[in-house]
Amino acid sequence: MAAGAAEAAVLEVGSARHFEELLRLRAGSLLVVHFWAPWAPQCAQMNEVMAELAREHAKVGFAKLEAEAVPEVSEKYEVSSVPTFLFFKNSQKVDRLDGAHAPELTKKVARHSAGAALAPGGEHPKEDLTARLRKLTHAAPCMLFMKGTPREPRCGFSKQMVEILNRHNIQFSSFDIFSDQEVRQGLKTFSNWPTYPQLYVSGELIGGLDIVKELEASDELDTICPKAPKLEERLKVLTNRAAVVLFMKGSKQEAKCGFSRQMLEILDGTGVDFETFDVLEDEEVRQGLKVFSNWPTYPQLYVKGELVGGLDIVKELKENGELPSVLRGES
Template sequence: EPGLSSQLKARLQQLVNSHSVMLFMKGTPEAPRCGFSQKVADILKTEGVKFGSFDILSDNEVREGLKKFSNWPTFPQLYCKGELLGGCDIAIAMHESGELKEVFGDHGIALTGSNEIKKGEEGKGGITESTGLSSALTSRLESLVNSCPVMVFMKGNPNEPKCGFSRKVVEILCQENIKFQSFDVLSDEEVRQGLKVYSNWSSYPQLYIKGELIGGSDIVLDMQKSGELNKVLSEKGIKQKESLEDRLKNLIGSSPVMVFMKGTPDAPKCGFSSKVVDALREEGITFGSFDILTDEE
């Protein structure tokens, strides 16, 4: 894998193989930090399979390295016996079709039976949980969440946000030129309290894309910086994939001084790149960098 040290590669291989079923996610199964990670963890619980997990937010080296190692740019990533199965959409599709159960069976992975409460009709992603919400409120929340492809539940409204975190998410969506609708949770206590239970997410704002919870302001900001937000929006058909020309313009303009180099400033992969980094540091110049070895395009 390009750009991976043998030491990091060995560590990733060890992590991937550390459990028969291994989930690399944002947060932990008990406290997920993104809706997609939460969804896959819930699916595995529904399947009744024992799994290990690794919080990629706790280790940037693993987070960035695994993208190259697996050639899969987003998280969560689900592995079975060291083989990448895929991310959230693939896990949902495999779960709903029964294929996931077959894969576990083929690999001799024991299923303990579902601990989840199943109802006659399964909800989103085939997962239903006993939330204690009335069916009327559940139906209302589901309708609100799906009322627009991009939906923000926030304090205040986009023109007058009532908290800094809500303002931040609105700013990010405006920067990305994304059309969205919003709901002011301060205007409706039933929705405010109910959505926390419905989404299993205790704070606001909450950003949903095509009915899926993405997360709060920290996660949205993090996804914007890493380019993951654009990728999710493109995959969901909300935003056209950035052209190479636009991508290059954005990269070039992402920092006042920008270095396209082999490797990173801390681990340059060629002498010329190393010299330029040293010169900029000697001058005390702050600069951004892009490792061209990670992206052939």
């Protein structure tokens, strides 16, 4: 693999070994990897954006990896939807972008390839960062800024914090401060708190692990943080939210797996109104519904709160001419 070829075009990664070799080869510069799928039209569009960026940034490496064809790499980096873009420096992931957002991809490439985002005067745009941090701290009623993710904490303190919140059935969203160096450093000043994890409730800093442990010991934690509804109750509400509900990967506008896309095409052809729920956006629902429905895969179709089945079942119903009456709840 010639260095010039790597700089001039978007490389195609065909295996986990190839991916590891590419990380080593590009260790001295920025590498941007597009996790894509051939069935997703938005991925084709973003591949064109990548090709244009490759022409503009000769010193940056660009590659595309078919997410479902190299699952070991996708799973390692928690890529569960397409398109997803990962940014690597020195063989380490430094940032990610989920979704087909060409302007944001362009901005991130420019920022990471420059090494730092500097304003014309040579300083970071503090007002923009402050506004961004304010939005992040208000992104959910309970926000945890941590190292790693709830599924894969990357420090002992973050792991303990997640365990406490889960033990108290507290509903929270999280932000991986390793994914954004600007946020990682800026939030320390914004919150006047030098370490991680940091817990925010209603946009206000509660504190770090020691504070949360004290609140737990004094029985105050449950009164401060919002409680998550019991999962079974949630699932009953979700499966009855409309007469026909499709639990899928992605949305009506953007299916994120081939099976979900086929299911959408079948339902669209019936003319029946239906709602969708993106299981990639809620890990608790994604795992819990498998047990609740006793059905291990997605998509799953519900009519009037009752499971119809997955894609194969719906295909059979369509072929037998029974699907319209089933969707109307008549059989």
